[in-house]
Amino acid sequence: MLLDVVNLSKRFKHVQAVKEVNMHIQQGEIIGLLGPNGAGKSTTISMISTLLKPTGGDVYFNGKSIIKDPKSIRRKLGVVPQEIALYLDLTAEENLQFFGKINGIKGKKLKSRIEEVLEWIGLAERRKDVVKKFSGGMKRRLNIGVALLHEPEIIIMDEPTVGIDPQSRNYILETVRRLNQQKGMTVLYTSHYMEEVEYLCDRIYIMDQGEVIASGTNEELKDILSSEQTITIQVERLHKSFIDALIADSALKKVDNRDKTVTVIAPKKYPFFKKITGYAEQTETSLVSVEVKAPTLEDVFLHLTGRALRD
Numbered sequence: 117m118l119l120d121v122v123n124l125s126k127r128f129k130h131v132q133a134v135k136e137v138n139m140h141i142q143q144g145e146i147i148g149l150l151g152p153n154g155a156g157k158s159t160t161i162s163m164i165s166t167l168l169k170p171t172g173g174d175v176y177f178n179g180k181s182i183i184k185d186p187k188s189i190r191r192k193l194g195v196v197p198q199e200i201a202l203y204l205d206l207t208a209e210e211n212l213q214f215f216g217k218i219n220g221i222k223g224k225k226l227k228s229r230i231e232e233v234l235e236w237i238g239l240a241e242r243r244k245d246v247v248k249k250f251s252g253g254m255k256r257r258l259n260i261g262v263a264l265l266h267e268p269e270i271i272i273m274d275e276p277t278v279g280i281d282p283q284s285r286n287y288i289l290e291t292v293r294r295l296n297q298q299k300g301m302t303v304l305y306t307s308h309y310m311e312e313v314e315y316l317c318d319r320i321y322i323m324d325q326g327e328v329i330a331s332g333t334n335e336e337l338k339d340i341l342s343s344e345q346t347i348t349i350q351v352e353r354l355h356k357s358f359i360d361a362l363i364a365d366s367a368l369k370k371v372d373n374r375d376k377t378v379t380v381i382a383p384k385k386y387p388f389f390k391k392i393t394g395y396a397e398q399t400e401t402s403l404v405s406v407e408v409k410a411p412t413l414e415d416v417f418l419h420l421t422g423r424a425l426r427d
């Protein structure tokens with residue numbers, strides 16, 4: 117294993133932010149860390165990146181404890197933080213020069229690294245522009261570039277697509293893919309967007325309230341729901357009595373509602389159409405549509421926690 121996270125825990129004064137997290141990452145894998153805001157993803161990766169000291173457990177990089185030997189991982193690790201960490205008055209190239217130098221890269225080596233990185237992040241043509249002129253997506257790309265300068269073996273990305281436009285988001289996802297496929301880069305990617313994690317990752321760890329509540333490949337996670345079906349009900353106007361009727365039905369596992377859409381998880385053999393139209397009639401709710409869909413990671417999360425991933 118390239119990286120073994122063993123019983124990793126972090127307690128802030130009153131908050132147990134991370135509880136005995138275990139993760140195992142092989143060289144060349146793209147691993148997703150999925151969870152809602154506050155699940156403990158940032159705290160976990162800050163500990164892996166040696167920026168934050170664990171209160172329990174350890175992380176082993178190539179078998180070596182990062183608590184005992186933080187340097188061994190720092191050199192091999194590229195971290196893309198959630199916050200943009202760039203000098204806005206410097207150009208893209210000057211930022212790369214600055215961060216390269218503080219990472220101990222100099223002269224010809226630095227020059228060639230900057231060339232390569234600018235190509236990877238698609239900013240070669242904008243190298244002379246000051247960063248304050250960049251869009252949010254371009255700043256994120258440059259942030260990724262900074263993390264790639266010292267040729268890390270593993271790159272850790274903390275929600276790199278939050279708050280940027282869809283086109284930049286796709287560019288970032290494709291860059292992560294290419295880095296993995298063409299350079300064999302190992303990636304730990306945190307997100308609360310299940311579609312991203314589903315698209316990118318070989319394996320996924322789902323975190324909630326500081327704990328890993330499930331892990332596996334996409335398919336393995338969805339198999340958790342193999343004996344169940346997810347039903348999405350759209351109504352014209354949502355009455356509380358309709359939700360109450362669904363909650364009172366003991367065959368229905370979880371009920372989640374947003375606006376005019378209600379999601380329930382039911383056993384495969386549940387006669388959902390008859391039942392749901394019955395509840396709608398009783399509560400004078402007009403149904404717009406009732407749909408059974410293939411389970412998503414969002415449904416897995418709902419099933420495991422009773423809450424939606426994006427509360």
Ligand SMILES: Nc1ncnc2c1ncn2[C@@H]1O[C@H](COP(=O)(O)OP(=O)(O)OP(=O)(O)O)[C@@H](O)[C@H]1O
Pocket residue numbers: 128129131132133151152153154155156157158159160275
């Ligand atoms: N320095 C700190 N002091 C006290 N509590 C903290 C600190 N940092 C994080 N926490 C708490 O630990 C929990 C986990 O936070 P963390 O930022 O790791 O979650 P996250 O999954 O990364 O969420 P987000 O997507 O919002 O960053 C939260 O309850 C948070 O309030």
